[in-house]
Amino acid sequence: MQAKTPSESRTIMTDLVLPSETNPLNNLFGGELLARMDRCASISARRHSRRIVVTASVNHVAFNRAIPLGSVVTVEANISRAFKTSMEVFIDVWIEDRESGSRTKANEAIYTFVAVDDTGKPVEVPPVKPETGLEEDRYAAALRRKQLSLVLAGKLKPKEATELRALFVED
Numbered sequence: 001m002q003a004k005t006p007s008e009s010r011t012i013m014t015d016l017v018l019p020s021e022t023n024p025l026n027n028l029f030g031g032e033l034l035a036r037m038d039r040c041a042s043i044s045a046r047r048h049s050r051r052i053v054v055t056a057s058v059n060h061v062a063f064n065r066a067i068p069l070g071s072v073v074t075v076e077a078n079i080s081r082a083f084k085t086s087m088e089v090f091i092d093v094w095i096e097d098r099e100s101g102s103r104t105k106a107n108e109a110i111y112t113f114v115a116v117d118d119t120g121k122p123v124e125v126p127p128v129k130p131e132t133g134l135e136e137d138r139y140a141a142a143l144r145r146k147q148l149s150l151v152l153a154g155k156l157k158p159k160e161a162t163e164l165r166a167l168f169v170e171d
C-alpha cells in the first residue's frame with residue numbers, strides 16, 4: 001500500500017462553546033471535548049484509510065487549560081503513525097483570542113483507531129510518511145505508546161514491550 005503523509009489526513013473542526021456544553025465553572029465540559037476530539041479523529045482516520053474506522057483506545061488526554069463559555073475552539077487531528085490495521089491519531093486543541101485572533105494551545109490527546117470491514121473485522125491500512133520534524137518525532141514515539149496501551153489493556157505482556165522497556169533501561 002502506498003504511504004500517505006499526515007497532511008493528507010489532517011482534519012480541522014472549529015466550533016463555539018455553548019451554555020449547554022459547560023460545567024458549573026462555565027468552562028467546556030470534559031466529556032464534550034472528548035466527543036469533539038473523537039469525531040475529528042475518526043474523520044482523520046477515515047481519510048487516511050478510506051475505510052470504516054472504530055475507536056480502539058484513548059491513549060492520552062491532557063486537559064491543560066480550561067476552555068471558557070463562548071470560546072472558539074479548533075480541534076485539529078492527523079494520523080501520526082499507522083501499524084497493520086491500527087492508526088495513532090494525534091489531536092491538538094486550540095482556542096482563539098477574540099480580539100487578536102491569535103491561537104493558544106489548550107489541550108492535546110492521542111487516540112487509536114482501527115480500520116474494519118463491513119463485518120467489523122480489522123483490515124490493513126496504508127503506512128504513514130512523516131514530513132516535518134514534529135511529524136517525525138510523533139511517528140518515532142508512536143510504537144512505544146502503542147505498546148503501553150496494549151500492556152494497560154492486558155493485550156501485551158510487559159516483557160514483550162521491547163521499545164517501551166528500553167525507555168527505562170539505563171545505558
Ligand SMILES: CC(C)(COP(=O)(O)OP(=O)(O)OC[C@H]1O[C@@H](n2cnc3c(N)ncnc32)[C@H](O)[C@@H]1OP(=O)(O)O)[C@@H](O)C(=O)NCCC(=O)NCCS
Pocket residue numbers: 054055056057082083084085086087112114116120122146149150153155
Ligand atoms: C478495536 C477492535 C476492532 C480490535 O479488534 P481485535 O479483535 O482486538 O483485533 P486485533 O487484536 O487484531 O487488533 C487490531 C488492531 O488494534 C490494535 N489494538 C487493539 N486494542 C488496542 C488498544 N487497547 N490500544 C492500542 N491498540 C489496540 C491491535 O494492536 C491491532 O493493531 P495492528 O493490526 O495495527 O497491529 C475491536 O476491539 C472493536 O471492535 N472494539 C469496539 C470498537 C468500538 O465500538 N469503538 C467505539 C467505542 S463505543
